Amino acid sequence: MQNMDQLSDVLTAISHPTRRAIIGQLANGPARFLDVAKPYNTALNAVTKHLKLLERAGLIERQKRGREVLISFRAEPLRQVAGWVHEYERFWNERLDEFEQHFQKKKEEKEEKQ
Amino acid sequence: MSEAMKTIEVKVERVIPAPAAEVFDAWLDPKIPGNPWNMAEKLLLNPHVDGFFYWLIHGNSHYGRFTEVERPARIEHTWMSRSTSGEESTVTVTFQPKGEGTLMTLVHSGLPDTPGGRGHEKGWNFFLDGFHKRFTDASQKNK
Numbered sequence: 001m002q003n004m005d006q007l008s009d010v011l012t013a014i015s016h017p018t019r020r021a022i023i024g025q026l027a028n029g030p031a032r033f034l035d036v037a038k039p040y041n042t043a044l045n046a047v048t049k050h051l052k053l054l055e056r057a058g059l060i061e062r063q064k065r066g067r068e069v070l071i072s073f074r075a076e077p078l079r080q081v082a083g084w085v086h087e088y089e090r091f092w093n094e095r096l097d098e099f100e101q102h103f104q105k106k107k108e109e110k111e112e113k114q
Numbered sequence: 115m116s117e118a119m120k121t122i123e124v125k126v127e128r129v130i131p132a133p134a135a136e137v138f139d140a141w142l143d144p145k146i147p148g149n150p151w152n153m154a155e156k157l158l159l160n161p162h163v164d165g166f167f168y169w170l171i172h173g174n175s176h177y178g179r180f181t182e183v184e185r186p187a188r189i190e191h192t193w194m195s196r197s198t199s200g201e202e203s204t205v206t207v208t209f210q211p212k213g214e215g216t217l218m219t220l221v222h223s224g225l226p227d228t229p230g231g232r233g234h235e236k237g238w239n240f241f242l243d244g245f246h247k248r249f250t251d252a253s254q255k256n257k
């Protein structure tokens with residue numbers, strides 16, 4: 001089996017809803033870091049961590065354009081691994097997304113009451 | 115291991131914003147959305163060591179036997195369904211405290227690596243729909 005490590009990196013990279021959203025955003029075209037971070041109500045260093053995982057998986061690359069650094073999406077690693085994803089990978093990811101959201105919602109409701 | 119018996123393992127992780135015991139209990143409570151027992155058309159669930167489950171969803175039957183139930187750290191059970199081609203696969207879920215939350219790791223091992231099981235386009239629709247056009251464009255460029 002070729003590139004098992006790369007496969008693990010790609011699957012890790014796409015296992016988080018925020019990282020999937022970032023890929024979705026970058027699939028529309030390259031963007032600057034602050035533009036990538038803008039839609040997320042989260043600390044900038046959390047976005048940096050997400051981007052590092054995406055970069056390690058080869059799903060994004062950074063290019064310097066003058067003073068700016070543009071982040072762009074690379075589809076190739078996804079195509080390479082698409083054939084390896086088992087239907088249970090999808091099943092458990094969907095289930096755990098829902099499970100996580102349940103607790104997230106519960107936590108937010110609790111915080112609103114305080 | 116022969117080619118016919120080749121199996122694969124699926125690993126999924128999430129950090130859940132709640133203590134491990136609460137997450138553990140929720141995972142075994144069919145009322146909580148997202149765990150495997152939720153949304154069943156028919157469910158028999160006895161989450162104790164050597165207890166069985168039967169889970170029917172979209173007309174597909176799933177069977178298994180609990181082999182480890184260690185609150186709040188670990189749950190392991192076997193899993194048989196149409197997708198495991200009659201083979202007994204294993205689902206192991208661990209719950210480790212992480213900050214104020216819980217790192218939940220689910221490993222589904224012993225899955226037959228059959229073409230039908232691999233999802234391919236079917237399994238990727240949830241994720242790739244939005245990228246379809248871009249993928250098509252990119253592959254045409256490569257030709």
